[in-house]
Amino acid sequence: MKRQVHSKEVKTAALQRLTERGVTIEDIAEVVYLMQAPYNVGLKMSSCVESVHAVLEKREIQHAILVGTELDILAEKKMLTEPLQSIVESDEGLFGCDETLALGSVFGYGSIAVTTFGHLDKHKIGIIKRLDTKRGSGIHTFLDDLVASIAASASSRMAHRLRDEEEAERERQLSDQQNSEQAG
Secondary structure (H helix, E strand, O other): OOOOOOHHHHHHHHHHHHHHOOOOHHHHHHHHHHHHHHHOOOOOHHHHHHHHHHHOOOHHHHHHHHHHHHHHHHHHOOOOOOOHHHHHHHOOOOOOHHHHHHHHHHHHHHHHHHHHHHHHHHHOOOHHHHHHOOOOOOOOOOHHHHHHHHHHHHHHHHHHHHHHHHHHHHHHHHHHHHHHHHHO
């Protein structure tokens, strides 16, 4: 009988893998902060951390983390067959499977997440740059893109929530104004 893996086990494994690979929630939240601060006056790092945690609740991203980091680890151990071993080991520019795996999870967060992912993939900000340029001390062909995916999704989530909060505030003000006019 095939074992059905409980979602808590998957989440724990994904978070543990990030930690083992040198990525913290705060590292990702810093990228989110840099992406959202220009649009969100008064943005707090705690909100960015909360958004990263929310994104990491999604099974799709947990699965992507487990698959991508496993391939990075196998490449470090030289356990992939050729030519895949050389392609992953060198983070071949035309490979694209690393971006494809990471991109799949951002689609659930809309076009803001997709464009933010593209920006982060191109400009390699914060922890993403450290992972991408960490040659000799580990292979992060998949991990840098997965971290960009998490940050892009968390940024998009925050942007949409900010809009919701602004609209709710405008509605509250309009309702207060109407109530005031009716009372007066």
